[in-house]
Amino acid sequence: MWQPDGWSERRIGVLTPHADVNPESEFNAMAPDGISIHAARVPLAAYKPGGIMNATIADDPVRAFADPPLVDDAAELLASAPLHAIVYAFTSSSYVRGRADDAKLRQRLETRTRGIPVVIPSAAAVAALKLLDATRLALISPPWFSAAMDEKGARYFEDSGFEVVHNGPAGLPSDQQAIRPSELFEWVHTHTPKSADAVFIGGNGFRAVGIIKALEDALGIPVLTANQASFWQAIVLAGSQVVIAAYGQIFSHRPPSDRA
Template sequence: MWQPDGWDARARIGVLTPHGDIGPESELQAMAPDGVRIHASRVHFGAMAQGGVMPSTIPLAPVRAFAEPPHIDEAARLLAAAPVRCIAYGFTSSAYVIGAKGEAEMLERLRKASGVPVVATCAAAVAGLRALGVGDLALVDPPWFDDELDALGAAYFDDQGLAAVFHAPAGLPRTQRGINPAELYDWIRRHVPARAEAVFVGGNGLRAVGVIAALEQDLGRPVLTANQALLWQALHECGVRAPITGYGCLFDVRPSDSPVQ
C-alpha cells in the first residue's frame, strides 16, 4: 500500500566530501546494497569554486588544509549527530600529501570528534589490495592531479609495501564533468602495464566506478577505485554483509579486521 520513502535502512553511512563535489555520494549510493543509505556532509575545499569548478591542476596547500582542523572535525561531529553507523572520508589526495602516518592520525582525531568509526579512501585501498594479495599496482590518478601529487600518491603506496610499478594522471579533460567513462576505460586499458597485478584509480571526484567490471574482464586483474574501496571498508566497519555485483571483485573479499562473521 505504501511506497518506499527512504526511511527504512539497514545502515546509514555518512560521507565527508568537498563542498562542490557530487562524486563521492553519487558513486557510493549507486553501488550501495539495498537498505544502505548515504548521507553527505560538505566541507570547504579551498581549491574548489561554485559548481565544483577547480583549477586545471590542484595546488597542494588546500589539499593539505582539507584534512586539518577545524572544518573537517566540525563536519564529522555534526554528521555523527545523525543516525549514521560510520563516516567515510571521501578525499584521496590529502592522504597523498600527509602520508599514511598523517592519515592515521587524522582518522583517530575524527573518530574522537565524531564518536563513530571513520574510514578513509587510501587506507581502505591499501586494506583492499592486501586482502586481494596484490603487491604491484598501477596507480591511475585524476587528470587534475599534477606530476608532484601523482608522485606523492605512488610514494604513499610504496610506503605501505605496495609497489606502484606504474603511476600517472589520466590523460583526459581536466574537469570533473568532462570525464567520459568510455574514454577513462580506453585510457586505462592502453596504459596499464602487464606487470601490474591490480589497478587503483585514485580521486573520489573522478567518475570511475562504472568501468570497473569491464576493465576487470578485459585486463584480467582486480580494479579498485577510490569510492569503491571506501564503500567496501565502510560496509565492513558497519558490519553489513550483502552481495554487490558489477563493481569489482573487491566486494568478494573481506579485510582482515572485519567485524562481520
C-alpha cells in the same frame, strides 16, 4: 501496498569537498537496498561556485582540507545523525600528508564522531590490495592531480609495501564534469602494463566506479577506485552483510576488523 520511502537499516556518512558531488553519487550507485548515503560538505579552496575546480590542484588547499577545525566540526555534526560508518572522501590529502598522517587523521576524527568508525580511502585501498595479494600496482590519478602529487601517491603505496609499475595522471580533460566512462576505460586499459597485478584509480572526485567490472574483465586483474574501496570497508564497519556483485572482485573479500 506501501511505496519505498528510502528508509534504511544501515546508514553511511560521507565527508566530501563542498562542491564535489561524485562521492555520494558513486556511493548511491553502489548501495543496495537497505543502505543509505548521507553527506556533509567541507570547504575546499580549489573549488569555485558551480563545481568548477582549478585545472591543477595545488598542495596547499589539499593539505589544509585535513586540518582542523573545519573537517573535524563537519564530522561531529554529521555524526549527530544515526550513522553506522563515515567515509572521509578525499584521497589527495593522503598523498600530500603521507601514510602515517592517515592513522592520526582517522583517530582525530573518531574522537568527534561518538565512536562511529571513519574510513580513509587510501588506507582502505591498501587493505584491499593486501587482501587481493596484489604486489605490483598500476596507479591512475585524476587529470587535475599534478605530476608531483601523483608521485607522492606512488610513494604512499611504495611505503605501504607495493611496487608501483605505472603511475601518472590520466590524459583526460581536467574537469570533473567532463569525465566520460568510455574515455577513462580506454585510458586505463591502454596504460596498464602487463606486469601489474592490480589497478588503483585514485581521487574520490574522479568518476570511475562504472567501469570497474569492464576493466576487470578486459585486464584480468582486480581494479580498485577510491570510492569503491572506501565503500567496501564502510559497509562492513557499518555491520552490513549485503552482497555486492557488480563493482569489483574486492566485494567477495571481507575487510579485517583491525584497521590499526
